[in-house]
Amino acid sequence: MPGKTDLTSLLPLKPVELEILLALVDQERHGYGLVQHIARRTDGLVRLEPGNLYRVIKRLLEDGLVQETARRPAPDLGEERRRYYRLTALGERVTNAELRRLRAVLSSSAVRVLARRTNGT
Amino acid sequence: LTADSLSRSERAYRALLHLYPRDFRRRFGDDMCDLFRDRLRHDEQHPARLWLHVAPDLIGSAAHERMRALHDGLLKPRQHTPLLSRSGDSMLETIVNDVRLTLRMLRKTPAFTAVAILVIALGSGAVTTIFSAANALVLRPLPGVREPRDVVDIGRTTENGRGSLTPSYPFYRNIRDENRTFDGVAAWTILSLTVSTGAEGTTAFGNMVSGNYFNLLGVRPALGRFFSTEEDRTPGTHPVIVLSNGFWQRRFGGDSSVIGRTISVNGARYTIIGVTPLEFGGLMPIARVDAWVPIMMAAQLGQGDNALSSAGSGWLMLFGRFRDGVSVEQARTDLSAIAKAHIAEEPRDMGRYTGIAISRVTGFPADASGPIVGFVTILFVISLLVLIIASINVAGMLLARATARRREMAVRIALGASRRRIIRQLLTESVVLFLAGATAGTLLAIAGTRAFGRVELNVEVPLSVEFSPDYRVLLFALGCALLTGVIFGLAPALQATRADQSVSLRSDTPGGGMRRTRLRNALVIGQMAVSLLLLMSAGLFVRALGRAQRVEPGFDPGNVAIATIDVGTAGYNEARARVFYDELRARISGIPGVSAVSYAPMLPLTGSSSGTNFTVEGFTPPGSNASDNSVNFSFARVGPGYFDVIRMPLVAGRGFEAADRQDSPGVAVVNEGFAREFWPSGSAIGKTLRRDGTPITIVGVTRDAKYSSLNEEGRPFIYVPVSQDWSSRTNLLVRTSGDPLAFASAIREAVRTGDPLLPIPEVSTLHAATSVSLLPQRVAAGVTGAMGALGLLLAAVGLYGVVAYSASQRTREIGVRMALGADRGNVLRLIVREGMRLVVAGMGIGMVLAFGITRVMTGFLFGVSPIDPLVFAVIPVSLGAIALLASYLPARRAASASPLTALRGE
Secondary structure: OOOOHHHHOOOOOOOOOHHHHHOOOOOOEEEEHHHHHHHOOOOOOOOOOHHHHHHHHHHHHHHHOOEEEEOOEEEHHHOEEEEEEEHHHHHHHHHHHHHHHHHHHEEEEEHHHHHHHHHHO | OOHHHHHHHHHHHHHHHHHHHHHHHHHHHHHHOOOOOOHHHHHOOHHHHHHHHHHHHHHHHHHHHHHHHHHHHHHHHOOOOOOOOOOOOOHHHHHHHHHHHHHHHHHHOHHHHHHHHHHEEEEEEEHHHHHHHHHHHHHHOOOOOOHOOOOEEEOOOOOOOOOOOOHHHHHHHHHHHHHHOOOEEEEEEEEEEEOOOOOEEEEEEEEEEEHHHHHHHOOOOOEEOOOHHHOOOOOOOEEEEOOOHHHHHHHHHHOOHHHOOOOEEEOOEEEEEEEOOOOOOOOOEEEEEEEEHHHHHHOOOOOOOOOOOEEEEEEOOOHHHHOOOHHHHHHHHHHHHHHHHHHHHOOOOOOOOOEEEEEOOOOOOOHHHHHHHHHHHHHHHHHHHHHHHHHHHHHHHHHHHHHHHHHHHHHHHHOOOOOHHHHHHHHHHHHHHHHHHHHHHHHHHHHHHHHHHOOOOOOOOOOOOOOOOOHHHHHHHHHHHHHHHHHHHHHHHHHHOOOOOHHOOOOOOOOOOOHHHHHHHHHHHHHHHHHHHHHHHHHHHHHHHHHHHOOOOOOOOOOEEEEEEEEHHHHHOOOHHHHHHHHHHHHHHHOOOOOEEEEEEOOOOOOOEEEEEEEOOOOOOOOOOOOOOOOOEEEEOOOOOOOOOOOOEEEEOOOOOOOOOOOOOOOEEEEHHHHHHHHEEEEEEOEEEEEEEEEEEEEEEEEOOOOOOOOOOOOEEEEEEEOOOOOOOEEEEEEEOOOOHHHHHHHHHHHHOOOOOOOOOEEEEEHHHHHHHHHHHHHHHHHHHHHHHHHHHHHHHHHHHHHHHHHHHOHHHHHHHOOOOOOOOHHHHHHHHHHHHHHHHHHHHHHHHHHHHHHHHHOOOOOOOOOOOOHHHHHHHHHHHHHHHHHHHHHHHOOOOOOOHHOOOO
16 A cells, blocks of 8 residues: 555546545445436536446555445345445545645646636636 | 346346456456446436447446456466356366466476476377378378379289289380370389589489479479470480489589589480479489489480380389379279280280289389388387377376375365366366477477488488478377377376265375276276287387397308499490499409409399399290290399309309300309209209390309398399399499408599599498398387387386375375284285286286287298297286386385374375
8 A cells, every 4th residue: 555655656636536536535335326426416527337437446446545345235226235435544645635736726827817818708 | 118128238238248357357247237237227218328328338448458457467477366267257268277277286296297297208209209200101102292192103014913014115105195094194213313513423313204294293393394295205305304402402502593504414414404392302202312304315314225115125113193083993994905905016015914003102112112001000009009108107197196186176166166177177287288298299209200310221222201290290299199188187087076075075084985996906907008018019029130130141241342333324335334344343353451342233132122034944834835934033133253252152063254254155143942943853053044035054053042131031043144134333342351441442442543534432331231121120129129118117107106106095004904913024915916916917918919919010020920939928027027126116115114103194
């Protein structure tokens, strides 16, 4: 598992990775839960198909950003058993680091100029 | 939407998950299916719409994962391969998995693996070497020839098929032009040529061929062209020559500008028109061919002035290619009719030979092919025995190991692996072992055939046999490995998985039950039987060689130097040649240390023989008519002093002298057998023979001898002086004091003094030339002796292993026996007795087999009986002794364990 100093080596995250990590901040979710949550949050912009989703999850698991749990009944799916994913401490730190990076991006002068130009038209 | 279509979609999705690498699928496959199902149920969209999104995702992400797996696989070592394979793997994955597991198992037991591979390599090497030789000699007789199976040899014979007559050119022309059953008939003969490009000539081995020769064989020139129709029409007008690829490489360094150049052939200028492809070696590829010349040049190349016009002089060999759908019988009827018409119009033709013999072209002289095929088959079968012994050894090792692994098997079966799956795994192991062994064996075979190729055979014609393995040999080795791997791996695999697994799971039950013991015993018995058979064959061949070497040839081939000379090829006419040979004989006689010099166109005991018709005055053969009461006798033409040179004793009269000249009265020397047959009570000296009407007086009688081969029966034999039956090609024979080869340079110098333009002859010894007659015996004794030794070693090691193993399995029983008062001797006897029981049973079977089988070797045994009492007594006793030792050693070790150690367990 990468130590503190390695955080930056995981950055920047891909948008899909960030979306998944963010979706796991408040609660553990199973696959379908993640897909639905992200679709809702992004107004259907980010649609996760199974192959793509699990490729990303595989990467996040390998990097130690998320953990998988044993399969357990999912109340929202008629108590069928599903595997859940949860954010790890490292995952949380990486998410934070990525958000800081994005904030820095947002506060750059170029963004301000762009914003002004867009507002002006 | 029906539940049906939903589940169909699900099933399809699950199936498509196989697009992903196995590891990915195992890890996420179920979850992905869940997600797919959830979306199917809860997304409230038509499955078709879902598939619209899912399908590209599947393909894209699967491709990504595959790439990634590939990348990881190349960079990282594999972490684990589970022992239990789950269902749903593809066939390929299973095999790859099995092989990987096998390699890991084999790596874990390096000693076992190395010994097994070595044992298989020895057996497989033996059989592959012999197969390579058989392949070279028998299976690919005519390399470079298109559809060689359609090419047949055409010979003349009598009506009842006995005897043969060499066809003449007029006979050939009739057959060629009038037959309706062949696409074509071509003629050829062998001759030696003196080829010189500069000052010094060399002897080249040539074929003189009809114009359609190459076309009929379907050979295309590697360079230039072959003979044209024009060059096959008019005698003596087209001095052209085609070079063999090897000769072109050797003499011209593969220079493609040789086409159109002229070289000197027998003193005349010939234009090089073409070069044959490398693989093509004529119709008798075992004898090297350097060049081909057109038959129309026969007179110029020393076949005699009327070779092309005389129906009385036969000197050709014929072959043809069947027209489609023609049977051998149709062809024979067709050609016989032509032969009869030919005889009717040609009074000089030998009228008795009305029959036609059609036989497959074998690449050997007609009378040699049967024995060669038989001989090679026997050697092949013997080498197969070695492979069987080796395979049995490995089967025994596999069985022992499978037994040792029975707990692993039981665990795997208990965990749900099917018996089939485990058998497949065990079979994979044995096949992989056998493949590895066969690979090593093929390398051995390549080395072995190289050694074959280097053996100097010392025959008159240079042998050129391409022994090196080709694709057929590789296929054979592969097939052998797969077959033996499955056969000898199957029994142990079945045994290992058959026993009651609940018993195996318990900790320390020895053994594995009756069945396994029975299989092990069967292996030992089989091995002993095969070993005995192998050793008996080897013993018989060695005996035969011993007997052959003691055969008295009737003359002394030691201390005689020989050299082949042909002044005819240097353009000498007969008169000039006679003078040359007389002078050469005188010159060499003057060399200090030379006691006698003579000539003979044909050397004794080199496998060659010739016969011709003589009339014995006062004798009418039964069944002959008044006009022709001649009989065909074996005869040889020899020079003056011949009997002194080879030290063949004369029992009456004299040998040939320089005074027996061309123009002096005809004389002959006969052997005792001849004299006994015709004048049992009186003397043969002074009696008259006739040859083509010419009277010949018998002036001497020699002791009986062997003439063409050592195992021939005694027969009447006639010598005539070469001066009265001329041959320009002859062998110089020089009796020397001491090593004949020490005189080589003096002899060569004498030839050079006679004519510096003649090719300088190779000097060798009569002893070497005559030892060719022992070649089959030497090869057989050498090969089977080596194989016998190998087989014996393998069998002894195998027996040792089995006895040692079963003794170790019975450690506990031995401990109990010893604790109950059995002493060491009892235990020793018990174990040895059990081993020997199997040995004796096996040898009994081997004896029965040997009695039945060795008789096929009769023809090669030189009069040694195929059930030779010495071999049938000595070999079983020796094998028994070795078997006793092989079971005594491990038994002693088992018996020397202290009862306490033995009881404590394994």
